[in-house]
Amino acid sequence: MTLKEKHRLIWQSFRTIISYWYRSPIQFFTVIFGLALATALWSAVQAINSEARASYDRASAQLSLNDHSTITHVTRALQLADYVVLRRKGWDVSPVAQFNLPQTANISVILIDILSHPSRRTEMIPSGQPSTTEPLVWANYITRNRLEALDLDIKTSLDTALPDNVIITDFSQAASLGLSTTPLDHLLLAQEQLPNLKSIDTLIPGLKINRPALSTDTGTLTESFHLNLTAFGFLSFVVGLFIVHSMINLALEQRRGLFRTLRCLGVPIWVLITALGCEMLLFALIAGGSGIGIGYVLASLLMPGVSGTLQGLYGADIAGVLQLRSDWVLSGLAIAVFGSLLAGARGLYLVAKLPILQSPALFARSQHIQRIRNRGAIIGGVLLFLGTVVLLTTNTLIGGFIFLGALMLGTALALPLILSKVISALTDRAQPGISAWIWSDLRAQLHMLSLPLMALLLAVATNIGVETMTSSFRLTLISWLEQRFTADLYVRLEGKSAPNHIQSWLTDQGTTALPLMTSETVINGHLVSVYGLMDHPFYEENWPLIAKQTEAWPTFHLGQGIMINEQMAYGLDLWPGDQLxxxxxxxxxxxxxxxxxxxxxxxxxxxxxxxxxxxxxxxPSFTILLNKIEKPDIINGLTENFGIHQTQFLDQNSLRTRSLAIFDQTFLITNALNVLTLSVAAFALLTSFLSMWSQRLPQIAPIWAMGIPSQQLARYEIIRSLALGALVAILAIPLGLVLAWTLLNVINVQAFGWKLPFHATPVSWVKVTCLSILAALLAALIPAGRLRSLAPSTLLKVFNNER
Incomplete structure (x- = not known):
């Protein structure tokens, strides 16, 4: 056979196989829609994560004024000449000067060099143009409005990442604003420097490097949320694949006669498998493209919560329009193709092993079904065992995800056998008659509902797990904000500030000033930040500990021990009682x-x-307890007496309240995804009920002939579906809790070095259980409606043949 003849044979076989879908448009729609939904959920999560991370990068770059190390002089102010010397010697530094506008004392101007600044503000300048159409002066909305109200002829470019009453501009614009370019407040030090540079204090005696002290960066905490969200998106995709798996295998089963006919006509098995593979690939591309479009729309609807989070945490204005980024688009198509081939792999294997003369009736024998259930339970048990072994022995992030996958897949594979045993027990305890028939009929149909019930199990467990995770995340965030934002006011000092004079002035005003002393050291190859705390009850009352010894704080203030953060405890395996x-x-x-x-x-x-x-x-900073002193008085006093600018103050009360409101909005994302995942599972049940319709009539007709009205039979159908939903939800609760525990205590620890405390939320279990029952109810409404309106002639036709 020539290559052209092979191609023609494959094409003709493909046309013959694909013709089935012209006669089954509903089933075709089900396969496409199921895979599209699965892809949409995955793509939406990836689009949100991709856009959010890009926004984090932009926001972090814009706010890097306070996040970089700085260089100051111990005894004098810096000059531009100092900057020139360091640049010529290879140091990557950038000058920063801060002044007040001459026309007003309340608006600060920060002068930067846009060509050397680490925040890369050169991205704001159109490439290849010597000048820009937008002024090189940046301010947010509030500051811009104040400038207009003061009738100051200063044109600004909008940058909502900036604080209120702060203008950032280039040194070249200083003269137009009536400002001098010296002295400099500090030099910003880029994170990456050339090797083998001379030390700065050798080049210019008296220079010192100041590490950033108070950072409001919650990027790592948010990254943890995105990691868990990605796991949720993947689990949602797996749930959607059950729809595709069920429909593809149903279509393959219904075309067994066609496959046998083609084989009898001489079509080689490899041609048949190739044609079926092309069919699945075509479905994957169609559904994948549709799913990416749906995911884009879905992500656009969910993005306001993420945008609010970014704006609140970073002060960055994030557009509500998503960009079609190649990373999540390609990942959506790839996972659609992979999922489609994975869902149909078993069906292709059965087709490859299909004897030409085998009767399809043998495939449905109860003994074969029981063997499949037992085999699935054994494989599930092995997966759970291997996943647990990997988790206990590897202690890595990959091991955590392997355990997570083994847990979900292993439990899903064991579900049919578990439900079969439970329903058998209920059947034995049921009253003879219609009650016993309902349970017996449910057990008889269980094999055809196994896949959608697995999907429902994973959906409910995922919902419970993610709901518990987000609840724990929120409660932990509240505790973290309460720990971090406890004092009335924080003030960050620059290098030329005199801490002793500031502390004396604050004490004279009646406030309690707690200086934060910092240093650095290296322990076992890790750079460790060291902080010195004053002996004051404030820390013992407001500094939570996840593990401690008896009389920890009194011993600590005596200088007879130290405390370490959770990251260091996990990284070096040091806990209370150990010796550092x-x-x-x-x-x-x-x-x-x-x-x-x-x-x-x-x-x-x-x-x-x-x-x-x-x-x-x-x-580098002071923690200030106002002791009923007015906050504006302290801020104005520090500004007037010590030249501390508005950007150096942190008003923690308002920031804490705003942060909590923003994170509450962010959690709306997971609530929406919860509903969508359950909707996918409900759709899987619906498609299974509809595909079972013709096979259900032989079981229903005798009961109808015995005098049970079709309306009553319709109610029994709904009761059966509700019972399945309730059983699956009850079994999903412990699975969801283990999932949440894994996300909080395994994934987070391995990925970020700290874990979130586990907070059980029984109310959410009840809510998700009700949603599961509701999903089962919605899935049963259409079949029950068809049964209710079924004509008697249709039921009588059942008795016209051997069935």
Whole structure:
């Protein structure tokens, strides 16, 4: 056979096979729609994550003024000449100066060099143009309106990432604003530097590097949320695949006669498999493209919650319009193709092993069904065992995801046998008559409902798991915000500020000023930030500990121990009672505190203990307890007496309230995805009920002939569906809780070095159970309606043949 003849044979076989769908448009729609929904859920989650991460990058770049290390001089102000010297010696630094507008004392101007600034503001300048149509002066809406109200002729470009009453502009614009370019406040230090550079204090004596102190970056905490959201999207995709698997295998089963005919006509089995593979690939491309479109629309509807989060956490204005990014578009198509081939792999295998003369009736024998159930339960048990072994032995992120996949798939495979045993027990306890028939009929039809029930199990378990995860996330976030934003006011100091004078002034005003002393050290190859705390009840009352020794804080303030963050505890396997031994000191661990959102190791010790070390220390910030003193008075006083700018203050009360409101809006995303996933499972049940319709008539007709009205039979159909929904929901609750525990205590720990506390929410279990029952009810309405309106002649025709 020539190559052209092979291609012609494959094409003719493909046309013959594909002709089935012209006669079954509803089934064709079901396959396409099921795979499109599965792809849409995955694509929507990936689109949200992709756009959010891109927005995080833009926001972080815009706000990097306060997130980079700075260079200052110990005894004098910096000059442009200092900047020139460091640049010529290879240091990647950028100058920053801060002044007040001459026309007003309340609007600060930050001068930067847009060509060297680490925030890469050069992206705002159109490529290849020597000048821009937009002014190189940036301000947010509020500041712009204030400038207009003051009748100041200053044209600005909009940048909502900036704080209120702050203008950022290039040094070249200083003269037009009536400002000088010196002295400099500090030099920004880029994170990546050339190797083997001379130290800055050697080039210019008196220079020092100041590490960022108070960071409001919650990127890592949010990244954890996105990781869990991705896992949720993948599980949602798996749920959708059950629809495709059920419909593809049903179509293959109904075309067994066609396949036998083609084989008898001489079509080789490889041609038949190739044609079926092309059919599945065509379905995957059609459904994948449709799913990406649906996912794009869905993500656009869900993006306002993410946009609100970004705006609240970073101050960045994120557009509500998604971009068609190649990463999530290609991943959507790839996973659609992979899912389609995976869903049809078993059917292709059965077609490949199909004897030409085998009767299809043998395939439906109850013994064969029971073997399939037992085999599935055994495979499920093996998967659960192997997943647990991997989790306990590897202790890695990949091991956590392997356990998660094995848990979900293993439980789903064991579900048919579990339901069969439960329904058999209920049948044995049922009263003889119609009650016993309902349960017996349900057990007889269970094999055809196995796949959609697996989908419903995974959907309900995923909903419970994600609902528990998000609830725990929110409660943990509240606790974290309460820990981090407890004081009335925080103020960040620049290098030229005098901490001792500021502390004395704050004390004279009647406030309590708690300086935060910082240093750095290296322990086991890890850079560790060291903080010195004053002996004050504020810390003991407001600093939560996830593990501690007895009398931890009194011992701590005596300088007889240290406390470390959770990341360091997991990374070095150190917990209360252990001894931290380094080349400089040996101290017992008194407590471990949560530090959500941080990626670095951190430890705290008493200030007097830190001062005894040989490490250089400085005070980058103050925690201020106002003690009923008016906050504006303190802010104005610090500004007037010490030149502290508005950007150096953090008003924690308003920020905390706003952050909680924004995260509440973000959690609406998971609620919407919960409903969509259950909708997919309900659709899977509906398609199975509809496909079973013709096979159900031989079981229903004798009961109808015995005098049970079709209206009553319709009610029994609904009762049967509700019972299945309730049984699956009850079985899904423990699976969902294990899923939530894995996300919170395994995935988070391996990915980020800290875990979220597990908070059980029984109310959510009841809610998701009700939604499961509702999904089963909606799936049964159409079949029950058809049964209710079924003509008697249709039921009588059942008795016209051998069935």
């Amino acid at each position: 031994v380094t080349g400089h000191f040996s101290q017992p661990i008194l407590g471990v505190y949560p530090d959500y959102g941080n990626t670095q190791f951190q430890m705290v010790m008493a200030q007097k203990q830190l001062l005894l070390s040989d490490k250089p220390t400085h005070i």
